[in-house]
Amino acid sequence: MIRVLLVHDECLVRSVLAEWLRREPDLAVFDASWRAAPGRVRTLRPEVCAADLDCADAVGIPPLADLRGTGGPAPGLLVLAHAGRPGLLKRAAEAGALGYVDKEGSPQRLVSAIREVARGRRFVDDSLGFGFLKAAEMPLTRRELSVLSLAAEGASVAEIAGSLHLSHGTVRNYMAAITRKTGARNRIDAIRISQGEGWL
Amino acid sequence: MIRVLLVHDECLVRSVLAEWLRREPDLAVFDASWRAAPGRVRTLRPEVCAADLDCADAVGIPPLADLRGTGGPAPGLLVLAHAGRPGLLKRAAEAGALGYVDKEGSPQRLVSAIREVARGRRFVDDSLGFGFLKAAEMPLTRRELSVLSLAAEGASVAEIAGSLHLSHGTVRNYMAAITRKTGARNRIDAIRISQGEGWL
Numbered sequence: 118m119i120r121v122l123l124v125h126d127e128c129l130v131r132s133v134l135a136e137w138l139r140r141e142p143d144l145a146v147f148d149a150s151w152r153a154a155p156g157r158v159r160t161l162r163p164e165v166c167a168a169d170l171d172c173a174d175a176v177g178i179p180p181l182a183d184l185r186g187t188g189g190p191a192p193g194l195l196v197l198a199h200a201g202r203p204g205l206l207k208r209a210a211e212a213g214a215l216g217y218v219d220k221e222g223s224p225q226r227l228v229s230a231i232r233e234v235a236r237g238r239r240f241v242d243d244s245l246g247f248g249f250l251k252a253a254e255m256p257l258t259r260r261e262l263s264v265l266s267l268a269a270e271g272a273s274v275a276e277i278a279g280s281l282h283l284s285h286g287t288v289r290n291y292m293a294a295i296t297r298k299t300g301a302r303n304r305i306d307a308i309r310i311s312q313g314e315g316w317l
Numbered sequence: 318m319i320r321v322l323l324v325h326d327e328c329l330v331r332s333v334l335a336e337w338l339r340r341e342p343d344l345a346v347f348d349a350s351w352r353a354a355p356g357r358v359r360t361l362r363p364e365v366c367a368a369d370l371d372c373a374d375a376v377g378i379p380p381l382a383d384l385r386g387t388g389g390p391a392p393g394l395l396v397l398a399h400a401g402r403p404g405l406l407k408r409a410a411e412a413g414a415l416g417y418v419d420k421e422g423s424p425q426r427l428v429s430a431i432r433e434v435a436r437g438r439r440f441v442d443d444s445l446g447f448g449f450l451k452a453a454e455m456p457l458t459r460r461e462l463s464v465l466s467l468a469a470e471g472a473s474v475a476e477i478a479g480s481l482h483l484s485h486g487t488v489r490n491y492m493a494a495i496t497r498k499t500g501a502r503n504r505i506d507a508i509r510i511s512q513g514e515g516w517l
Contacts, residue, residue, distance in 0.1 A: 127420040129397065129427065130330050137333045173401075197329065201373075220327040227329065271506025305505055306471025 119235040122157055122192065123148040124168035124184070134224075141228055155183040158192060164235045166192040167216070167227065170205040170315075178317075179205070181212035193234035197227070200248035202315030207252035216240040255316055256298040262316060264291040269308045269317050319435040322357055322392065323348040324368035324384070334424075341428055355383040358392060364435045366392040367416070367427065370405045370515075378517075379405070381412035393434040397427070400448035402515030407452035416440040455516055456498040462516060464491040469508045469517050 121144050125131040128150070135148040149157040151172045158166065172179035185191040195216030196209045209217065216234040218227050219242040226242060233240040241249075257265065260281075267277045278288045292304055301307035311317045321344050325331035328350070335348040349357040351372045358366065372379035385391040395416030396409045409417065416434040418427050419442035426442060433440040441449075457465065460481075467477045478488045492504055501507035511517045 127399075129418070129420045129422060129424050130334070133334055133337045133424045134330070137337065199327075218329070220329045222329060224329045224333045268505060269509060271502045271509050273503060302471050303473060305468060305508065308505065308508075309469060309471050 118145045119143055119165060119231060120145045120161060120163040121147070121165045121167055121231055122154065122161055122163040124151055124154045124166060125197075126150050126169065126171065126173035137224065138228065138231075144228075144231065151179060155180070155186075158184055158186040162186065162189060163192045165195055165216075165231050167195045167197065167218075167231060169197045169220075170199070170202065170209065177312075178208070181208060181214070184212075193237065195230050195234045195240070198245060198248070199315075200245050201313075203248045203250075203252035204255060204311070204314050204316030206245065206248045206315070207255060208315075210249075210252070217245050218242055219244045251314070255314075257295060257311070257316060261291055261295050261298075262311075264288060265295050265308065265311055266317055268292065268304060269312065318345045319343055319365060319431060320345045320361060320363040321347070321365045321367055321431055322354065322361055322363040324351055324354045324366060325397075326350050326369065326371065326373040337424065338428065338431075344428075344431065351379060355380070355386075358384055358386040362386065362389060363392045365395055365416075365431050367395045367397065367418075367431060369397045369420075370399070370402065370409065377512075378408070381408060381414070384412075393437065395430050395434045395440070398445060398448070399515075400445050401513075403448045403450075403452035404455060404511070404514050404516035406445065406448045406515070407455060408515075410449075410452070417445050418442055419444045451514070455514070457495060457511070457516060461491055461495050461498075462511075464488060465495050465508065465511055466517055468492065468504060469512065 123135050131148045135146050138144055138146045147161055166184045170179055194214040196214050197218050197220050198206055199220050216230040218230045222242055230240040264277055267280055274285050274288050278285050296307045299307045299310045301310050323335050331348045335346045338344055338346045347361055366384045370379055384394060394414040396414050397418050397420050398406055399420050416430040418430045422442055430440040464477055467480055474485055474488050478485050496507045499507045499510045501510050
């Protein structure tokens with residue numbers, strides 16, 4: 118039996134998906150919200166974590182690293198993803214995800230992906246290819262992303278400067294670089310574009 | 318048989334939910350993305366449209382009015398909603414939705430809601446109550462929302478003024494009022510708050 122922890126922030130969808138997966142005789146399926154997932158990983162020690170990349174928390178960035186558990190082998194990470202949010206695909210790749218299932222595809226792909234990831238094999242839906250290409254082209258540096266994340270939370274230039282130990286002028290320079298590199302018209306546009314791509 | 322059109326923008330989730338609903342002997346279940354839904358309403362003439370309020374289009378506001386169809390009785394509208402996005406609940410109420418199912422609840426509630434809405438009865442999950450309360454307290458006027466929506470798309474003050482046939486000063490006054498009324502620190506914060514509440 119493959120022990121699978123399904124991570125999704127909508128209880129209704131999660132319940133139905135888990136029930137659907139339980140029809141497979143080789144899967145033992147558990148489910149959790151993103152908030153509860155790290156605790157469940159520790160107690161259940163699943164072979165596979167199948168996690169929806171949409172996360173309901175304030176920032177909307179799923180804490181993928183928290184699914185690794187502590188001690189013992191980490192579960193194989195599989196993500197339910199969307200080609201239109203390349204930043205999240207990039208985060209999943211950085212977190213060592215083995216499986217990438219397109220939410221625009223058939224649910225049967227999820228079952229195949231779980232079995233592959235349980236064997237330690239990579240599984241990538243072809244339809245996510247364009248998303249990976251865009252992820253590779255993500256124009257912002259890690260520092261620029263930190264500045265933009267704070268701005269997106271409503272922080273002023275002074276607050277960003279204080280948080281990151283930078284001068285006001287440096288923060289303004291970063292914001293100008295971000296606006297230029299994202300092809301945005303202004304800061305708000307840069308935030309909109311970056312959120313749409315899943316970089317923030 | 319109750320003809321149900323399930324509207325959801327994630328194909329994988331939509332397929333599994335539709336399959337799950339089809340186990341009910343009194344339901345004939347069809348499914349569509351938001352983009353395809355208006356056409357399906359016209360051809361299928363469902364008694365109930367069960368629509369996820371999360372919509373993948375650029376603005377993220379579901380075109381609820383397009384689910385009414387043309388000619389003949391409109392389908393009963395049921396929405397899958399989240400108490401944390403009161404603006405979307407308000408839009409659903411304005412569009413005449415009869416059913417409100419909390420995505421944080423049990424999927425069985427969805428089945429009950431479909432049957433109630435098919436009989437022309439209202440169905441509201443208790444857990445959405447706080448969301449409705451917050452929706453009633455939405456502080457922005459329709460005009461302020463238009464200004465903020467354009468700003469959130471990255472438009473400059475000059476572009477907003479041009480689109481809405483207002484002076485630059487008037488747009489600045491609206492933005493100041495919006496920032497004050499949402500309790501925001503600045504424009505970006507006002508957009509963040511309003512998007513989080515589902516007003517934009």
